Amino acid sequence: MTPVLRLLARRLGISLIVLIGVSMLVFGIARVIPGDPARIALGPNASTEQIAKLRASLHLDESIFVQYGHFIKDLSRGDLGISLYTNRPVTTDIAQFLPATLELVLVAGVLMIAIGLPLGIWSARFRGRFADHIIRLVSLLGVSAPSFVWAVILMLLFAYYLPLFPIAGRITDTYTIESITGFLLIDTLIAGNFQAFLNAAWHIVLPAFALALSGIGQAARLTRANMIETWDKPYIEMAQAYGYAPARIANRFAFKPSMIPSLTIIGLDFAAMLGNAFLVEAVFAWPGLSRYGVAVILRKDLNAIIGTVLIISAAFLIVNLIIDLLIAFLNPRIRYSQRDVK
Amino acid sequence: MSANRPGSGEDTGSVKNGSMERNSSGALLDIRDLHLGFRGYTGYTKVLHGISLSINRGQRVALVGESGSGKSVTARIVLGLLQETRTARITGDVEFQGNDMSSLNASQRRALRGTRMSMIFQDPTSALNPVFTIGYQFTEVLRRVDEKLSKEAAYLRAAELLHTVSIPDPARVLDAYSFQLSGGMNQRIIIAMALANSPSLLIADEPGTALDVTVQAQTLQLMHDMVATHNTAVLFISHNLGVVREFADRVYVIYRGRIVEEGATQSVFESPGHAYTRALMAAVPRVTGGGIPDIDDESADFHDPCFTHDSPIAGTES
Ligand SMILES: Nc1ncnc2c1ncn2[C@@H]1O[C@H](COP(=O)(O)OP(=O)(O)O)[C@@H](O)[C@H]1O
Ligand SMILES: [Mg+2]
Numbered sequence: 250m251t252p253v254l255r256l257l258a259r260r261l262g263i264s265l266i267v268l269i270g271v272s273m274l275v276f277g278i279a280r281v282i283p284g285d286p287a288r289i290a291l292g293p294n295a296s297t298e299q300i301a302k303l304r305a306s307l308h309l310d311e312s313i314f315v316q317y318g319h320f321i322k323d324l325s326r327g328d329l330g331i332s333l334y335t336n337r338p339v340t341t342d343i344a345q346f347l348p349a350t351l352e353l354v355l356v357a358g359v360l361m362i363a364i365g366l367p368l369g370i371w372s373a374r375f376r377g378r379f380a381d382h383i384i385r386l387v388s389l390l391g392v393s394a395p396s397f398v399w400a401v402i403l404m405l406l407f408a409y410y411l412p413l414f415p416i417a418g419r420i421t422d423t424y425t426i427e428s429i430t431g432f433l434l435i436d437t438l439i440a441g442n443f444q445a446f447l448n449a450a451w452h453i454v455l456p457a458f459a460l461a462l463s464g465i466g467q468a469a470r471l472t473r474a475n476m477i478e479t480w481d482k483p484y485i486e487m488a489q490a491y492g493y494a495p496a497r498i499a500n501r502f503a504f505k506p507s508m509i510p511s512l513t514i515i516g517l518d519f520a521a522m523l524g525n526a527f528l529v530e531a532v533f534a535w536p537g538l539s540r541y542g543v544a545v546i547l548r549k550d551l552n553a554i555i556g557t558v559l560i561i562s563a564a565f566l567i568v569n570l571i572i573d574l575l576i577a578f579l580n581p582r583i584r585y586s587q588r589d590v591k
Numbered sequence: 592m593s594a595n596r597p598g599s600g601e602d603t604g605s606v607k608n609g610s611m612e613r614n615s616s617g618a619l620l621d622i623r624d625l626h627l628g629f630r631g632y633t634g635y636t637k638v639l640h641g642i643s644l645s646i647n648r649g650q651r652v653a654l655v656g657e658s659g660s661g662k663s664v665t666a667r668i669v670l671g672l673l674q675e676t677r678t679a680r681i682t683g684d685v686e687f688q689g690n691d692m693s694s695l696n697a698s699q700r701r702a703l704r705g706t707r708m709s710m711i712f713q714d715p716t717s718a719l720n721p722v723f724t725i726g727y728q729f730t731e732v733l734r735r736v737d738e739k740l741s742k743e744a745a746y747l748r749a750a751e752l753l754h755t756v757s758i759p760d761p762a763r764v765l766d767a768y769s770f771q772l773s774g775g776m777n778q779r780i781i782i783a784m785a786l787a788n789s790p791s792l793l794i795a796d797e798p799g800t801a802l803d804v805t806v807q808a809q810t811l812q813l814m815h816d817m818v819a820t821h822n823t824a825v826l827f828i829s830h831n832l833g834v835v836r837e838f839a840d841r842v843y844v845i846y847r848g849r850i851v852e853e854g855a856t857q858s859v860f861e862s863p864g865h866a867y868t869r870a871l872m873a874a875v876p877r878v879t880g881g882g883i884p885d886i887d888d889e890s891a892d893f894h895d896p897c898f899t900h901d902s903p904i905a906g907t908e909s
Contacts, residue, residue: 484720492704581768
């Protein structure tokens with residue numbers, strides 16, 4: 250087995266254990282918080298028999314261990330149960346709301362990488378000069394406020410006082426786009442409706458930036474710090490002694506080794522966006538998983554709560570897995586863990 | 592190869608007039624009255640106090656002195672690297688192949704590096720980038736001269752060059768990373784890279800000091816043979832007189848930013864004129880062949896001989 254496959258297998262194993270742990274935790278917590286889900290679901294006018302019947306069908310009258318057993322059995326069939334809020338399978342609900350959240354997070358992630366890393370590289374390359382001071386100031390500003398604060402600020406500035414961007418939503422209502430991937434930026438292109446694509450892109454700018462700003466700042470600061478450390482390495486002096494162009498030395502010979510220690514933290518920042526997205530979605534009325542998540546928590550909709558948390562956890566773990574593989578791909582020391590392997 | 596590369600470079604044509612005439616000695620590298628200082632928070636620190644040094648084509652010249660005496664900064668000025676450091680103040684003449692280095696701009700100086708001059712550092716393993724294969728780094732070096740060299744051709748050429756430094760399995764080495772190879776192997780790679788574009792000047796700053804002594808001796812022998820076949824001049828920087836004696840034609844002894852003695856290796860070793868040189872030599876066991884231990888880097892006890900022999904240096908250190 251190659252080191253990378255071994256790494257992948259180990260990480261998958263760990264991820265599975267984490268997911269099981271999370272499911273137990275959420276399962277326990279969801280049942281401990283006060284309130285009878287059956288009573289909440291059926292409303293104040295329901296009779297005792299009706300409630301008892303619903304409780305029985307939800308296995309709520311059995312012990313928590315038996316309930317967990319039922320849950321795992323259903324889960325292994327890909328069944329997360331019925332939501333008491335929407336009366337639909339939880340999986341259907343999640344499939345409907347998750348893509349909007351994922352789209353927002355992915356666009357924010359792309360912004361973080363596409364803006365944060367180059368800023369960090371420039372800052373390191375021109376350290377001590379004007380560009381560096383500006384970039385450091387801006388990145389410090391970025392990390393100094395949480396994303397929902399940025400959401401409010403950006404909305405006030407660029408949607409309210411300067412109405413450059415829409416205040417809410419994913420796309421203007423006049424467009425009807427058939428949902429194929431659930432990602433509007435992709436579905437509009439599949440539909441060949443470029444106008445709709447631009448409209449969707451226009452809608453996502455502010456929420457994505459609000460979500461990405463602290464990540465951009467963090468990525469820039471991290472990249473700068475690691476690049477500056479790399480700069481003192483003999484192989485950089487060697488690259489200079491061989492007369493490579495300064496931009497090439499920065500973007501390639503210094504950037505790649507600097508990226509390896511940054512990636513883990515950038516990956517964590519990216520994964521944290523999944524959580525922060527909930528608040529940004531709330532500010533911009535973004536029809537993602539957050540509205541659903543808040544609604545089901547208030548209604549103590551057990552299946553939906555557990556399903557939502559599990560999906561977010563799984564997404565978190567997948568992001569981490571991808572980051573680990575990316576690091577292995579960038580760092581030959583992980584790929585070839587022994588000397589003279591070939 | 593160096594035959595079709597006369598005195599001045601393709602992109603430095605405008606500077607060759609005038610400076611060609613001035614360089615009457617015909618030396619490859621001519622340093623005259625080089626001064627260097629650094630501006631720092633604590634004030635201005637002078638590091639070089641008027642160094643003069645000259646190297647002819649194909650000549651091997653050693654610059655010897657203890658740690659901190661200004662050897663590496665001299666090398667970095669010749670390469671045109673220190674000129675990019677904003678705190679450095681450099682005055683004096685450095686002429687390379689008849690071009691006045693101070694009249695060149697940064698990119699003109701850069702064009703000389705890796706093509707007509709190259710450099711070998713102390714520790715071969717840390718001088719190679721750990722996240723790129725040897726093959727990638729080597730072909731990049733080859734592309735410094737021939738940008739349009741195809742990947743296949745570059746790999747073939749690299750393998751050929753690795754063969755000339757007695758690397759038995761070049762294909763495997765080209766696919767490897769520096770941390771997978773031994774220090775001696777990396778040093779061979781570095782030597783091959785440094786000479787790949789047939790530079791006319793090679794600067795070796797304490798080459799292989801990080802290697803163990805037998806490997807260091809082997810790779811120095813290899814470097815000696817390789818520069819001879821390429822007819823490359825060498826500025827060999829060392830604090831190890833034993834090694835210098837075997838390697839260099841000519842020796843400059845540097846002490847606290849001043850050249851205190853210069854001459855043919857033979858005569859300097861037979862009748863060292865300066866007390867500092869004698870002290871340096873006394874500090875080194877005289878062994879022929881490899882296996883010379885390094886002298887202690889901290890040698891504060893050399894103040895006295897300098898005061899008796901040279902102009903006072905008080906106030907030159909921060
Ligand atoms: N970038 C720099 N800024 C300030 N001082 C420097 C710098 N580079 C070298 N020096 C100083 O110059 C002196 C000579 O250094 P160096 O040439 O590296 O010595 P060595 O002979 O051991 O190679 C040292 O005192 C060192 O502290
Ligand atoms: Mg040095």
